[in-house]
Amino acid sequence: AAISEATTDVTLSSAGTLLDAIGGYDNLLNIKKLKITGEVNGDDVYEICRMTNLEYLNLKNAKIVEGGKQYYEYSDCITKEGEVGEYMFHEMKNLKEVIIPLNTKTIGRFSIASCYKLYSVTLNEGLESIGHGALGWNTSLTEILLPKSLKVIDNSAFHWSSIINITIPENVTTIGNKAFLVYPNSSTLKEIHIKANPETLTTIGTDAFDGVYETATLYIPKG
Numbered sequence: 515a516a517i518s519e520a521t522t523d524v525t526l527s528s529a530g531t532l533l534d535a536i537g538g539y540d541n542l543l544n545i546k547k548l549k550i551t552g553e554v555n556g557d558d559v560y561e562i563c564r565m566t567n568l569e570y571l572n573l574k575n576a577k578i579v580e581g582g583k584q585y586y587e588y589s590d591c592i593t594k595e596g597e598v599g600e601y602m603f604h605e606m607k608n609l610k611e612v613i614i615p616l617n618t619k620t621i622g623r624f625s626i627a628s629c630y631k632l633y634s635v636t637l638n639e640g641l642e643s644i645g646h647g648a649l650g651w652n653t654s655l656t657e658i659l660l661p662k663s664l665k666v667i668d669n670s671a672f673h674w675s676s677i678i679n680i681t682i683p684e685n686v687t688t689i690g691n692k693a694f695l696v697y698p699n700s701s702t703l704k705e706i707h708i709k710a711n712p713e714t715l716t717t718i719g720t721d722a723f724d725g726v727y728e729t730a731t732l733y734i735p736k737g
Contacts (some may be wrong), residue, residue: 529557551570578594636659658680685710692721
């Protein structure tokens with residue numbers, strides 16, 4: 515069947531019903547653009563991961579809740595409320611744009627990592643933590659707006675991305691090891707703006723910005 519260019523817009527009556535809402539298994543590979551409203555659990559995430567032609571995923575008005583099956587091969591990959599869980603959209607090879615749910619507090623480790631065509635991730639105000647490697651190895655990701663609510667940027671959070679400018683918001687307390695590391699001679703980062711003052715940003719890990727020293731200018735608060 516031909517892949518639809520139109521957005522498949524579904525409202526789930528309850529968590530775990532995505533497969534029925536899109537018309538069954540035969541339509542999994544036909545969807546390029548998907549917008550979900552309603553509660554989403556492990557069963558629904560499992561089906562999203564099987565949409566190998568998916569390019570656009572809008573979860574702004576979705577709410578990730580507990581329940582359903584393990585959505586990834588590792589035993590602890592189950593859905594938790596308020597969390598874009600670990601490995602949730604890992605290595606989705608055609609994914610280009612993602613809008614995460616408005617109630618997200620945490621993006622888990624490697625959750626939206628190694629999506630090599632991904633160029634747009636919309637983060638919600640209220641997000642507090644970006645986990646280990648959560649948005650790393652996204653070599654097409656050139657820009658991202660970090661919300662003011664953000665507190666923790668964990669180890670390797672943006673490891674080997676192609677971000678050009680980054681602003682660290684005023685409430686960030688921790689930037690982890692290798693958070694923005696890139697490989698030698700491959701850095702695209704031009705500007706780093708740190709809005710947090712030393713009383714707030716108390717931890718910057720080892721090699722947090724390794725590989726960008728020849729290309730980037732660092733801006734820090736006056737005084």
